[in-house]
Amino acid sequence: MAEITLSVTENQIDSLIRLTKEDLPNESCCLLVGRIVNDNEYCVEQVKIMENKMHSENSFQMDPDELREVYQWASNNSLDIVGVYHSHLDGSTPSSTDLIFMKLNPVIWLIYEVSGSRFRAFTLVQDILKEVKIKISRE
Numbered sequence: 173m174a175e176i177t178l179s180v181t182e183n184q185i186d187s188l189i190r191l192t193k194e195d196l197p198n199e200s201c202c203l204l205v206g207r208i209v210n211d212n213e214y215c216v217e218q219v220k221i222m223e224n225k226m227h228s229e230n231s232f233q234m235d236p237d238e239l240r241e242v243y244q245w246a247s248n249n250s251l252d253i254v255g256v257y258h259s260h261l262d263g264s265t266p267s268s269t270d271l272i273f274m275k276l277n278p279v280i281w282l283i284y285e286v287s288g289s290r291f292r293a294f295t296l297v298q299d300i301l302k303e304v305k306i307k308i309s310r311e
């Protein structure tokens with residue numbers, strides 16, 4: 173099976189890191205809006221900052237009204253929700269709670285691990301966790 177890739181720009185990566193640092197020690201979360209080029213290539217065009225309603229260091233929850241707004245905005249602009257971003261203080265793989273929500277939300281899950289200063293991305297393919305390759309472009 174072909175490798176799945178998530179394309180992001182350096183600017184998007186920088187803003188995710190900045191945002192995450194502002195929210196520390198709590199987890200921050202965003203929706204990644206863009207295009208699914210084909211089944212294996214997801215391209216981020218806009219990062220939509222979401223409030224973490226839990227204000228927690230080890231979980232996040234997006235606001236249903238904010239979610240509805242972003243989905244509406246994406247649909248109006250002929251874009252897709254390609255991914256969910258959130259941060260972890262420690263650990264770069266999805267938690268057991270994340271896995272439950274990944275099943276409900278089968279998009280790309282991008283995680284930034286604060287302690288390791290690294291991004292990793294995952295998705296579920298037929299319920300099996302698969303790592304997604306992150307492709308960072310200069311714009």
Ligand SMILES: [Zn+2]
Pocket residue numbers: 258259260266267270
């Ligand atoms: Zn998590």
